Amino acid sequence: MSQKSVKKDLDFDYKYGFAMPERSVHKTRTGLNVGIVEEISKVKDEAKWMHDFRLKSLATFFAKPLPEWGAELGGIDFDALTYYLKATDKQSTKWEDLPKEIKDTYDKIGVPEAEKKFLAGVSAQYESEVVYESVNKELTKLGVIFCDMDTAVKKYPDLVKEYFGKLIPPNDNKFAALNSAVWSGGSFVYVPKGVEVKLPLQAYFRINAEAFGQFERTLIIAEEGSSVHYIEGCTAPVYTTDSLHSAVVEIYVKKNARVRYTTVQNWSKNVYNLVTKRARAEENAVMEWIDCNIGSKVTMKYPAVYLAGPGAHGEVLSIAYAGAGQHQDAGAKMIHLASNTTSRVISKSISKDGGRTSYRGLVHVASGAKNCSSSVVCDALLLDEKSRSDTYPTMRVNEPETTIEHEATVEKVGAEKLFYLMSRGISESDARGLLVNGFIEPIVKEIPLEYSIELNRLMNLEMKDSIG
């Protein structure tokens, strides 16, 4: 495929896609049935294989029960949801129409004006397009493909077909099946052999508001010796009335390649966030998940790395914060399938005002995978007596030559530390903010600067609100 044609293909959706009136605003009826899925596929004008894939997934979704473990999911009414909403519909939102609480938060954490508008979904298309164009010019030169998933299915069917739904098949779990049936939006990233993408790819460089869709589908392929950093989401609350977000993210990290995937999730507090994320790391590849969960009502998310090639390394660094009415059930899965593979998980969780955080993790060492090592460290901070913290790790080892370590501690904000800071003239809420930020610091430092500053401010803000 020539670089010129890649460029032209990428332009397609943005230049013309939105202009077609029958595609610009489209919303399905509430509820889920074969008709709705057919409708989504028709609106997207999809090839038969994708159409069939969706219908098969729908049948799987109906057949599978809700998970019996983990967070309480009884509150989801699948019939009351809208499964497909064309993005441009959302963009008619006006800044003034946003709830005051969200506007205040934007102001408090100091999101720049332009970004504010974008995050609220009210940004003028033209401005974002300019940013996207310039970033894309650089990428195209390198042969990197970075576009939304819908475009990828149309323009690179062979590439997509080879990988799509292979790592997370629809029958993996109920929500993966749901996503497979009604998915829309998400990103497609293809990095050719030996290419190092220096700039982090951010979903919001793409003008497509579908980046924040309910059922987004992301596929990243890093060919041999390449490296890429992908950033999803933003630290400001995404305003949405939808109550279910269920994404699927599949990542292929080939020999000697390196992929880092950073998520800063701050959905509004009425959202069920049920996400399946999985990466496959080949020989000497490195896969890193950096996962920050601050928003949502319920999150169930366990980024996984299948260490399939010898010498592969997997890493999950996560922060979970649960305030009143929130349950963050997050964790990590490390599946050691080959020899000399290593993994590391660091999880930091904070519970406040009756919130509940749970770490749920799995480390599996297959028989014959020699000389593997894994280390899991979970630290939980409880800020008051109403809150709750759980740790549910599983270590399954079928091979003697391994070293598997797991460690967890639960503590409260130390009274002595608070007292010391306050004796230096710092107010109680500031002191708490300082201590909490210190607690999450080892992970925050792995996040790009602009995000970590926002995250720190957000944490301070959450602490302040608690004092009143």
Place this chain on the structure above:
Amino acid sequence: MRFSDISQDKKTHYSLKQNEEACFFMLNRTGQVTFELNAPGAKATILSLFLANEDGHALSVTQKHSAQKTTSHFVGKALVGGTARFNYEGLISIEEKANGSDASQECRNLILSENAGAIAKPALEIKTDEVRCHHAATTSTLSKEATFFAESRGLNESEARGLLVAGFVKSVLEKIPETFSKERTAIEEEVMKKLTKLSL
């Protein structure tokens, strides 16, 4: 302070009186065992050793704290050799009222053969903030460096492995309080007898 060897017990629930201190020991015990810390100031030390050469075994230990200022420490070590599989599930549950509790759980599995396997699931459920709570779990095989060192001192391979394994189990037995040294000696003899049957 009281000491009970509950290896052969049929009872599955144990509770302590106010401010009582107790040490429980289990050798090759399976099934579900619950320790209720429902009287203020109660302190429990729970020790478990598991030596297996074949078959699948499962042990599940719950440390339930429902009263203030209660303490429980669990140390469980398992030697899994031959074709054996060992499944350990632990739970520390600290209820809302159990302020000032201190609980820990330590689980060490040593896998001695290609065909052996172990699963460890140490869980924590903490519902109040005035606590100290910690757990750790490791699964590994005998360290190559340690066996090499012992061999360089003139021991043959099986002697070296035997020595390291004995050290592994003794570290649990040493936690039985000194006042019960008679019981400890008896238990140690029994453990060593079992150890000789284990194929290293």
